[in-house]
Amino acid sequence: MGSTKYIMSMGELTRKDNSLCFRRDGKNVYIPVENTKEIFCFNEVSINTKLLDFLSQNNIIIHFYNYYGGYSGTYYPKDHYLSGKLLVKQVLKYENDRMSVARAIVKGIGLNIYEVLYHYYKHGKKEVKETIDWIKSDFIRLVEQSQDVKELMAYEGEAWRRFYADFKYFLPEDFVMNKRVKRPPDNPINALVSFGNTLLYTKTISAIYQTHLDQRISFLHEPSVGRFSLSLDMSEVFKPVIVFRTIFDLVNNHRIQVEKHFEKNVNYCILNEEGRKIFVKAFEERMESVFEHSRLKRKVTYRTALKLDCYKLIKNILEDKEFVPFSLKEGM
Incomplete structure (x- = not known):
């Protein structure tokens, strides 16, 4: 879906070299960062600070939702459009x-x-x-x-x-x-x-x-x-x-x-x-x-x-x- 990636399953999202890697049930799904602008997480997803730093470098926003599909919050890289x-x-x-x-x-x-x-x-x-x-x-x-x-x-x-x-x-x-x-x-x-x-x-x-x-x-x-x-x-x-x-x-x-x-x-x-x-x-x-x-x-x-x-x-x-x-x- 172009610049938006959706994660519906439980798993772990990490940095793998210069890509994002979502691991679930022992399998890896790679997400290229080149055209990714935002990620939506609709289930329990484990992340770490190494990943957050990588998202910030690439100006990628990540949104988190709760069990009911309600908005929980956003990891928002530091503003790079400041005026x-x-x-x-x-x-x-x-x-x-x-x-x-x-x-x-x-x-x-x-x-x-x-x-x-x-x-x-x-x-x-x-x-x-x-x-x-x-x-x-x-x-x-x-x-x-x-x-x-x-x-x-x-x-x-x-x-x-x-x-x-x-x-x-x-x-x-x-x-x-x-x-x-x-x-x-x-x-x-x-x-x-x-x-x-x-x-x-x-x-x-x-x-x-x-x-x-x-x-x-x-x-x-x-x-x-x-x-x-x-x-x-x-x-x-x-x-x-x-x-x-x-x-x-x-x-x-x-x-x-x-x-x-x-x-x-x-x-x-x-x-x-x-x-x-x-x-x-x-x-x-x-x-x-x-x-x-x-x-x-x-x-x-x-x-x-x-x-x-x-x-x-x-x-x-x-x-x-x-x-x-x-x-x-x-x-x-």
Whole structure:
């Protein structure tokens, strides 16, 4: 899968000469470092400081997940894209003009939800019309008139609530969402959403790492200890486009099935190893799929679009150019 490597099994990850070596069940699998940018570990993986030093030398990020598929943390090589000037400006943007960026993000979320639902409306699912009408009228107006971040977050929450409620019109009954439950997820659709959102969040960490932005200074989400809050901001508008379209395709084409691909317990429901493999493959295919970028006049991948949004934010911070996040309709 190109620059991303996924480890689904228990084993040991070490440096072997100038390659990475994953050892499991007495067998070695070699991972070349030349085109590896990030590694995802979805099981217990032993590592040592020699490996971490080698990852740092090659600017490779490694993400760790817990048993439930939730994000545990990231080994993040020392920043090699440092900019004191941008850091100062990013802080000033947060202090003086936070709302303009936060408002743009929430508006972008709503417009991309609209496009995803409109696809189903065009294909005969007329029941979603109430939500798409609300987004184009009330939601956009309320977001543009909002006065603070708390108010914005309330409108964002309402947009997601209406979106989830419409799943029953185009997904099988087994995958209808009654309510969003995260830690841990309690049914198959919540398990898919949690896993997909976490994948996208960590992809965004990797994208921001390749820019001069500071991960800790966010605009919609509160900057807080212990998380990369800017990654939460930058991933939001891509959730309808990448995470949910991946889920809908997998479920409606029966590639993910309740009886085959989930582990269920009294208090949780998570994807099993086979389910994760299927989801990761589809997710990567979505990230690498191309569309015509209306401004650049060339084809780009969604992975590139994610990084382009980071550069748009930098231009907003340094040059006060309007920040308009990725739009599925506009293709930019």
